[in-house]
Amino acid sequence: MDKRQFIKQLGLGTAAIVGSPLLFHSCQPKDTISDFKLWIWTGGGNKTEADWDKELEGLKNLGFYGVLVGGGKPVLEKAIPAAKKHGLQIHAWLWTMNRPGDPTAQQHPEWYAVSREGNSSFDVRPYVDYYQWLCPTKPEVQEFVFNGMMEVCEIEGLDGIQLDYVRYCDVILPRGLWEKYDLVQDHEMPEFDFCYCEDCRNKFKAEQGYDPLDLDDPSTDSQWRQFRYDSITHLVNKIAEGVHQRKRQISASVFATPSLARKMVRQDWDKWNLDFVFPMVYYKFYAEDIGFMKRATEEGLNDLNGSKPLYTAFYLADKNDKEVAEAVKLVKDTKANGMAFYDYGLLNESFQKTITEALKQ
Numbered sequence: 001m002d003k004r005q006f007i008k009q010l011g012l013g014t015a016a017i018v019g020s021p022l023l024f025h026s027c028q029p030k031d032t033i034s035d036f037k038l039w040i041w042t043g044g045g046n047k048t049e050a051d052w053d054k055e056l057e058g059l060k061n062l063g064f065y066g067v068l069v070g071g072g073k074p075v076l077e078k079a080i081p082a083a084k085k086h087g088l089q090i091h092a093w094l095w096t097m098n099r100p101g102d103p104t105a106q107q108h109p110e111w112y113a114v115s116r117e118g119n120s121s122f123d124v125r126p127y128v129d130y131y132q133w134l135c136p137t138k139p140e141v142q143e144f145v146f147n148g149m150m151e152v153c154e155i156e157g158l159d160g161i162q163l164d165y166v167r168y169c170d171v172i173l174p175r176g177l178w179e180k181y182d183l184v185q186d187h188e189m190p191e192f193d194f195c196y197c198e199d200c201r202n203k204f205k206a207e208q209g210y211d212p213l214d215l216d217d218p219s220t221d222s223q224w225r226q227f228r229y230d231s232i233t234h235l236v237n238k239i240a241e242g243v244h245q246r247k248r249q250i251s252a253s254v255f256a257t258p259s260l261a262r263k264m265v266r267q268d269w270d271k272w273n274l275d276f277v278f279p280m281v282y283y284k285f286y287a288e289d290i291g292f293m294k295r296a297t298e299e300g301l302n303d304l305n306g307s308k309p310l311y312t313a314f315y316l317a318d319k320n321d322k323e324v325a326e327a328v329k330l331v332k333d334t335k336a337n338g339m340a341f342y343d344y345g346l347l348n349e350s351f352q353k354t355i356t357e358a359l360k361q
C-alpha cells in the first residue's frame, strides 16, 4: 500500500461568506443534470502539462465541473492551463492543521498541539506516523497557516482553495476504524485529546476562570469543547476573509455530518464562512450501510439551512460498480449540489461509465 492509500485508509484525508459576490446560490432549483456538479481530487508531481491536458479533457467529457488539485504550486502551475482550456474549475487542495514534516513548522516545536497526557504532537504522533498536528489557538500558527494559504491564492488562474485536515486530531475515530487500531473509543482517551498547550489553557482560563486540566473529566465540559470548536472556526473564517479579498473561493473537506464532526474532530463546519463544503461521507469507515450517503447528506443540508452549496464526497476505494451507482443515486435524491470523488487514481473506466449512467437516470 502506498502512503497516500494508507492515509485514505484512515479515512480522514482524504479535503461563501453570505453576501459575497462569489456566493453560489444553493437555493436555486436543480433543473438539469448540469446543476448536479461533479468534483474530483487529483494531483501528481510527475504529470506534464500534456498529461494534465489529457486528464482534464477526459474529466470535462465525463461531465466533471471541477478538480481539487494537491501537490502545491509546481503541480498547480502545470494543471491550471489545462483546466482553463477545458473549462474546469481548479482549486488547490491544502492540508491545514496536520503538517507532518512541514519544513517551516519543524523549526518551531512549540507550535504543535499538546495532548491531555502532556505529549506534543511534534514528538508523539497519535495513531499514525503522518499525524503531526499544529495548535490552532497560537497566533504564530494562525499567521503561518494564513500566510501559506494566501501565497497559494496568488497563483495566476487558480479559482480557489480547499482546506483538508482543518480540525483537531481525531479524539474519536469513526466506528469502522476502531478494530484497525485495536481501540474501543466509547470515550475520549487522553492521548488523542488535544490541545492542552499553555496557550490554550491560559486563554481558556482567562475567558472561563478555570483550567481544563483541573477538571475531573474535561470531556464532559461543554465550554471547553466549544473553545476548541471556536479555535478552528476562528482560523477558518480568518482564512476565508483573506481568500475572498483575493477574489478566490474557499471550501473544505469535512467529516460526514456536523454532529459527528464536532464529536470526533471538533469541527463545527456548518458555522464556517465557506463558499461550499465537501462532507466526506465515507460510509464504510463509519461502519454504516450505503444509505448513510443519503442520511448524512441530508443532515448536512439541514444544518446548513441553505447557507452554502454542499457536495457529498465519496471514496472510490473498496467499492464495486453497484455501490458507486447506488451512491450517486442516493445523493442525487437529496438536495445536494453535487458530488466529489476521491480520487482520480481510483476512477477506472468502469466507474467512469457507472457514474455517467447513474447521473442520467
Ligand SMILES: [Zn+2]
Pocket (backbone or CB within 6 Å): 113, 114, 135, 136, 137, 138, 195, 196, 197, 198, 199, 200, 201
Ligand atoms: Zn494549544
